[in-house]
Amino acid sequence: MAEDYKVQLEVFEGPLDLLLYLIKKDEVDIYDIPIELITRQYMQYMELMKMLDLNIAGDFLVMAATLMMIKSRMLLPAEDRPEMEEEEEDDPRWDLVRQLVEYKKFKDVAGHLQLMEFHMENVFTREGGGIQLGPDTDRALQDVSIFDLISAFDSALKRIKQEDLREIFAERFTVGDKIDYIIHNIRSKKRIVFSSLFEGMATRHEVVCTFLALLELIRLKQIRAEQAGRFAEIEIVATEDFETAGVAHE
């Protein structure tokens, strides 16, 4: 049962989000991206996503290829680079930078729209109507970005000791069990720190199951991941819907 358990988390955030995230995290200049470093980190995230069996969209692969190409072109002296169509600039990073900068503008303006959305939530008209959107607005994962979660998952993984490779164990953990485990924890403590979820876990398998359980619960809107600020410690809290919908993991 555990094998065919696939998390259908829709990672809407794309490769540009990931790049901006890395640029911000490393505090590097968007106009002078250290391509080697960023490419390496980008590939690490791809590895993690693969390990979690998240459906990596083709877009991520395309960007990986683009990064690799830029990296290889940067290694060549300018005069040896093969001619590219419509490349006015000498810097192979330029196209990407332009795309990132443009995307960032829209990201910022989206933030602005969000503030307007919040404002309008308290505005009603005579009918009491106001504008209400339907129920399905994809609000899962709004509070913490998927990359923050994956980042935290990575550090949880690194904390476990080297696996003992001599014995083969039957799989003792399932995502379903871990869902129960998290629900039980949330019920008693109301709020748990992300990293404490993985305390005492000895195998990668267990950590992965727990993380997938976490994602599933977020998707079901039973819990929410919150963060005081960017890169701060992630905390897990119950949502208003906690347990009202029951746990549909069978």
Next chain:
Amino acid sequence: MSEIMVLPELKQIAGALLFAAKQPITATRIREVLAQVAEEQGGAYADFASLKDSDVEAAIRQIGEDLEKAHLGIVLGDLAHGFRFENDVACGVWVRRFLEKGKPNRLSRPALETLAIIAYRQPCTRGEIEGVRGVAVDAILRNLMELQLVRITGRSELPGRPMMFGTTQTFLEYFGIKNLNDLPGITELRRPEDGKPVAEESVFEEPAAEAAPAEAPAPETPAEESTEEEPHES
């Protein structure tokens, strides 16, 4: 002419219409109603026939100022090409509780980003949106259309004649935006090649809106100049 009865003044009539309207209502629409009544009733009512949009708008703005001074918890909203009465946002918490609205549904960040690109670049194709976001937007686009924030505005002349998307009246109302030129940072984010304002007329024929007070042009559109003078002078 003979003044047999005392008619209400323009401000009162405009206020009454604003009160009765289900949706944001334009000065043009109010002026049309005044003209229709003038024709049907004649007599003193005909005095209102010669008013212009600007007169009506001035009256509406006066109502807004009066409301603000009176601190009644009701304010004049200026959005989606029209005006309406709405609660003072500071009182929203109580209204929300009273109406038992619960927690509002909010758009996710990816949805907001997609919407922003459509709003500033409309009409635009799915390819353009994906070019900016660097990720497929099928599902989000479908979602936004279901929420009636986005609609198909036509087909592009590009190969394959892809569909073009634009925002709706609901979009303006949802975010409390007057018109597309009122979007934050519109001059900077508009598609580089078109220096002209965003195609405003694309917002009008809203299919789902019930009893929409029809094609009232936005205040800034050139179309307005022509409608403003012609109908009632002759």
